[in-house]
Each structure stands twice: as structure tokens, then as C-alpha cells.
Amino acid sequence: MQLLTPEGTRLEHPDFHWDGSGDDLRGRLRDMWLGRRFDQEATALQRHGELGLWPPQLGQEAAQVGAARALAPADHVFPSYREHTVAMVLGIPMTQILALFRGCDAGHWDMQDRFRTYGIVIGAQVLQAVGYAMGLQLDGLVGADDESRNEAVMAFHGDGASSQGDVNEAYVFAASYQAPVVFFCQNNQWAISEPIALQSRIPLYQRARGFGFPGVQVDGNDVLAVEAVSRWAMDRARRGDGPTFIEAYTYRMGAHTTSDDPTKYRQAAEEEQWRGRDPISRLITHLRSIDEIDDAHLARLEEEADELGASTRASIAGLRDVDMEELFAAVHAEPTVSLASQQRQYTDFQSGFEED
Ligand SMILES: Cc1ncc(C[n+]2csc(CCOP(=O)(O)OP(=O)(O)O)c2C)c(N)n1
Numbered sequence: 001m002q003l004l005t006p007e008g009t010r011l012e013h014p015d016f017h018w019d020g021s022g023d024d025l026r027g028r029l030r031d032m033w034l035g036r037r038f039d040q041e042a043t044a045l046q047r048h049g050e051l052g053l054w055p056p057q058l059g060q061e062a063a064q065v066g067a068a069r070a071l072a073p074a075d076h077v078f079p080s081y082r083e084h085t086v087a088m089v090l091g092i093p094m095t096q097i098l099a100l101f102r103g104c105d106a107g108h109w110d111m112q113d114r115f116r117t118y119g120i121v122i123g124a125q126v127l128q129a130v131g132y133a134m135g136l137q138l139d140g141l142v143g144a145d146d147e148s149r150n151e152a153v154m155a156f157h158g159d160g161a162s163s164q165g166d167v168n169e170a171y172v173f174a175a176s177y178q179a180p181v182v183f184f185c186q187n188n189q190w191a192i193s194e195p196i197a198l199q200s201r202i203p204l205y206q207r208a209r210g211f212g213f214p215g216v217q218v219d220g221n222d223v224l225a226v227e228a229v230s231r232w233a234m235d236r237a238r239r240g241d242g243p244t245f246i247e248a249y250t251y252r253m254g255a256h257t258t259s260d261d262p263t264k265y266r267q268a269a270e271e272e273q274w275r276g277r278d279p280i281s282r283l284i285t286h287l288r289s290i291d292e293i294d295d296a297h298l299a300r301l302e303e304e305a306d307e308l309g310a311s312t313r314a315s316i317a318g319l320r321d322v323d324m325e326e327l328f329a330a331v332h333a334e335p336t337v338s339l340a341s342q343q344r345q346y347t348d349f350q351s352g353f354e355e356d
């Protein structure tokens, strides 16, 4: 499904529509632009030794902005570890995410928050998302006549995660219980060094049919198409019509993480081909063609991005060092025997040094 070609031409689709003003289009551009800048700053901060690791989302801006813009205020998000632009669009404090990758936060975000803690264990959040969605049903928050009461869940996962057992169990439960969940799969063509061709013999969206719910493949670099499909799927879920699988067909333009070197396993020609499908430049081309943007607007956007970059760098100074005692205390309400033993080992290790 596509509403905006890589050349910036608007298409119509019989089932999916995106109707918005010039302001709305510029708003999507701003989200993608700032999301990209934050991600670039965080990547650079890792290179400066300020973060332990960073998973770049370069190239996936349209998929993330489209998905985030389709959410209603009461919807819930279960992310993996690359949804930085989703977090930004939802207004999550980005220092929270930097703190996690600096290793100075135990991940104890407010679990009542609609954007759950990043999950590094591949696919685990998808089961949690379905469990949560089933809970919404039990609470009577799905399919109510008063539509404003209804809530749904969006579960983010990758193409690689779709092979994980947990994720397939989640699909089965979601289908059996008609849970109000949208599986938003960013097929960025790679699971670290494993290409999608090894991951699945058929397009991922076709798998959904076997589980018993609709699957839609959308151009993940087309923000309008992603938003239209996501809105439709979330509306279905809230109404009580069950789960949907969305395959956002996109590309991870950067490395898997800052510990990865993609030149070891993929060809420069492939990267070049995807650069021609850049989600940001196609929206700019479209905006120019309908005379809804000019150079002055883009210059202001760049200024705003510079300010975001500066505040992102400055925010690192405000992050406190990790307190290991606090980390041990945050695992369980009562420490287990093995945890207490690990803590003793750590204390012994620390006392082997002369200085703090
Ligand atoms: C259970 C588990 N197995 C393996 C890993 C190591 N691992 C980290 S990312 C990754 C690949 C995930 O690929 P995909 O689902 O396509 O997401 P992407 O990184 O492309 O966004 C793997 C195997 C892990 N974190 N958790």
C-alpha cells in the first residue's frame, strides 16, 4: 500500500486514505526531521563514549512517525529498542532513553505510562502487549458503545523477531481472543546480519492469514500510507474487531547498533538503492510540488534541529552515575538467593580496588 511514491507523487487507494492539510504534511515532515536529528546526535554521543551502545533508526522515520501519529491518547505502545522517533512523537522525555543506553537507568520507567520500557529481549514485548490487550478486554475498554472509552495496543517488532517463538505464541493468543492489538512489524530487511530472504520464504504480511487475522504490507518509507493503515488497524482493534498485522516495508540505513559493521555483510549498491527511497526527501519533493514548502521553512526546521541537537548533548551532563546498590535493589521486592550472592560478589570485587 502506497500513497506517496519515492518521486513524491500522491496516489489514491480504494481502501486507505490520508486527508490532511499542508500544515498536517509539514507536521509529519517536522517529526521525521527531528527524529532523524535526535538519532544522529545519539549515535555521535555513543562515538564520544557518552553512551554504551546505540541502535540507530536512520531510514525508519516514516514507519515510526506514521505509526505514532495513528495512536489515540489512551492507546498503549510496547516498543522494541529502536522506536526513538515513536517515543519523541508521543512526547516521552528523550533523556530517559539516553539514560537507558548510558547504563545509568535500570529501566524503571513508570509502567503506567503508555509507552512501555524498551525491550532488548527479542520479541518478549509482543507477548506482554497481547496480555495487556486481553486485560483491556476484561476491563471493558474494547468495543464499548461510547467509543471514547475504547483503547488498543500497538506492539512493535522487527522482521527477525517474527521468527521468535514468543512472537508466534502472541499471534495465536491475539487471534484466539480477538485481542485489541496491532502488530507493527518494521521489516527493515535485516536482523543484524541475517537478510529477510533467510527469515521468511513468503512476504511477512502473508503469514497473518495463517494465524487468522488480516495482514497488510505498507510502504514503510511513505509516512502517509503508514499512518492511514495504522489508523485503520487501531480503529478496528478499539472497536473489538481483533488484531491486525502491519508489515512496514522499510530499510535500516545505518548499522544494527554502534557495535555492528554492516559493510561486512551487505552490498553498498543495496544501500544506494534504498537511499533513493528516503522517507524525508520524498515528502519534501511532494511538498515542493504542491507549493507548500520553501527554503526558508526548511532552514527554520534545520535551526530547530540544531537546537534539539544542542539540548540532547547538554542533557547528558544531567544524568547521574549508576548506583549499583540501587540496581540490585530494583530487581525484586525481596532479593533472591542468587541475586544476593551476585551482590556479595560485586561488593568483594569493588573492595579489591583502593579508590572508589
Ligand atoms: C531472545 C534474543 N535473542 C537474540 C538476541 C540478539 N539480537 C539482538 S537484535 C537481534 C536481531 C533482531 O532483528 P529484527 O527483529 O529484525 O529487529 P531490528 O534490529 O532489525 O530492528 C538479535 C538476534 C536478543 N536480543 N534476544
Ligand SMILES: [Mg+2]
Binding pocket: 158, 159, 160, 186, 187, 188, 189, 190, 191, 192
Ligand atoms: Mg530487522
